[in-house]
Amino acid sequence: MHRGITVRRTDAIHLARHATQLEALYRRCFAEPPWRETAERLAGFRGRLTAHLGRAGFVGLVAVEEAGGERVSLVGAVYGWPAGPELASGTTFDDALAAAVPSAVAGRLVAPALIVAELMVRPDRQRRGIGRALLARFTAGWPSAWLCTHPDAPAAGMYRRDGWREEAAFVVEGCPMVLFTWRAR
Secondary structure: OOEEEEEEEHHHHHHHHHHHHHHHHHHHHHHOOOOOOOOOHOOOOHHHHHHHOOOOEEEEEEEEEEOEEEEEEEEEEEEEOOOOOOOOOOOOHHHHHHOOHHHHHHOOOOOEEEEEEEEOOHHHOOOOHHHHHHHHHHHHOEEEEEEEOOOOOOHHHHHHHOOOOOEEEEEEEEEEEEEEEEEEO
């Protein structure tokens, strides 16, 4: 990973203290292609983050850039929570995912899997191993994990190269998505 970047574990309380920085990071990552999220969707991040922070078992990692021993900026983050005993439902995303996955795949998306809800790296810091390091540390110790991304996102290539398995494609609010699963070796 790039020199001057430190990765730290965080919980919901500590991550909530950095919500403004996290929201700025989200906007930098998802306003541009291939995502091109709408102004409304970008503005809704804070509410989605609040809902995510309330999930049982929520945990995350942040990557901060430091200079002279002082924190300069948040350059990356990953967070999620343990999957429940059945697939979640009731949100547009959850319902689209559930409708897209065959039952054999759905069985790999529940406990004891880890749900990777968000993985973000500042665009000007991408391709330096930060996302890979965040994801590897985040999934360490788990038997399996899953995440979804845009099929054209640069991270999708990283997931494929790192052994994540492409399981299903679906669309959420007009945005194409692909489901990736991972199993510990």
